[in-house]
Amino acid sequence: MRKTVLTPLTQVLNDGILTEQNLKFHAPVKGPRIAKPCCLGRALVQHNRAHLLTKNTLWFWPMMFVQGIIIVHHFSLQHECVHYTAFKTRWLNNLIGNICGVIIIPPHQYFRYEHCDHHTYTQVPGQDPELIELPKSITGYLAYLSAVPYWRGNLDQSFAMLREFSMTRNAALYRRTYAPAWSGRPGHTC
Template identity: 25%
Template sequence: MTASLIKPESKLRSLDNPEVTMQKIIQSLPKACFEKNARKAWTEVVVTVLGVALGYAAIVFSPWYLLPFAWFFTGTALTGFFVIGHDCAHRSFAKKRWVNDVVGHICMMPLIYPFHGWRIMHNFHHVHTNELDVDNAWRPFSTEEYDGCGPVVAGAYKVIRGRLWWIGSIIHWFNLHFDWRQYDEKDQADIKLSVAVVVLFGAIAFPTLILTTGVWGFIKFWLLPWMGYHFWMSTFTLVHHTAPDVAFKPTDEWNPAEAQLVGSIHCDYPWWITFLCHDINVHIPHHVSTAIPSYNLRMAHESLKENWGEYVCETKFDLELIKTITDDCHLYEPEKAYQSFKEHQAKAARS
């Protein structure tokens, strides 16, 4: 029986079994989960291209009052490009590395994501999932860090942990993926190549779009669909690693098996979103092994539920879920995973 999202006052979820290791979890999965299938991989590409084309057709022909729906649909379809690039970053799209690199660059190019920079940062997240002060994807600040980081950083953090969570990945994108100096020297040539690819794309595509459709055309055809994509980029990352009963752990307490199996959360979304986004929401098996292609994630998830169901957390995407996360899951608190900004402010006022 799988676990569901638990309310803030509930007991923290943990592995509570030192004999459960990553090796045992991975070995429990069917070998078919790891098999690459070129037909399925390229079918995902076709689905995304057709979905994006349909979205842009809707933008072109929709009356003004339907444009928000067209933008949101197109942003969701564009997320499919990210998921394909995501598989390429994990070398699970194709057997040949150069194919993964080429397809990854092409898919992430219109999203203005430098492929290698994102690949390296994201793989670091997989190695250090839910490791406090180390994980680079939506880790919570400690109360001491929050109080000492200055008004600008604290303000930005408060914004993206609250009701404006959906702009969080834009801040992450801007801060982390273009400065090759923050990467190891051996990776800097790859980062520079990927930055050059997206800069060249932007230098050609954006002026062309503005010259042919005007500034409004740039906003209408690129910026707003791109923000729709970032809504999902932010939402997937936040929801799939944040719950009131799922704790980030300091390094001396951190356990990789617990982090990947218990610290990752499966979330069900409406079918058309999971279809366009290639099952990125089936997130637990992806953290158990990045070698599983996106089209095999559901098979792997069913296996994990069968063998490790007591540790598998499933939830459903709705307003209540987002309200719980954005109201309660703010600052790291060792006893109950999170402390809200209101709790922290009240505690500070009492001291």
């Protein structure tokens, strides 16, 4: 007798929460998978151009809100690339994941190891890098909203599996990408 493997999907089907009819709405998207990253990239470029035009106007902050929404979608794509589910080939997942990492700042390789630790130690206090203790005061809540506890936790974490080469490569990529932007000299590399 074969034992049925219980997954979240089979569990909701067995419990009657979802039906086979409901699942048709969750079917994989047909067409080239590269279309979504291309659309996200184009949206980011076009929004950045429009955002520059709103500098020193009242539209600046609403545009920042829209910018945040676009960037969150890049994080979602990077997350799928970490799991190697965004594309059929590993190299394309790595390429798009690295591009998303440059856009949203956390390096793809670093996020992969941190996320692996998250899946290994999910909900284990002190070991799950994505588990942040909930605030108990107004001051703590404001700190929580700032994301400082998350970043402090990530900076304190060390990953034995990180290879020096990949970190050096990522550091060079970030230096070439962000240093010119911070120096105010477009096209200037360090």
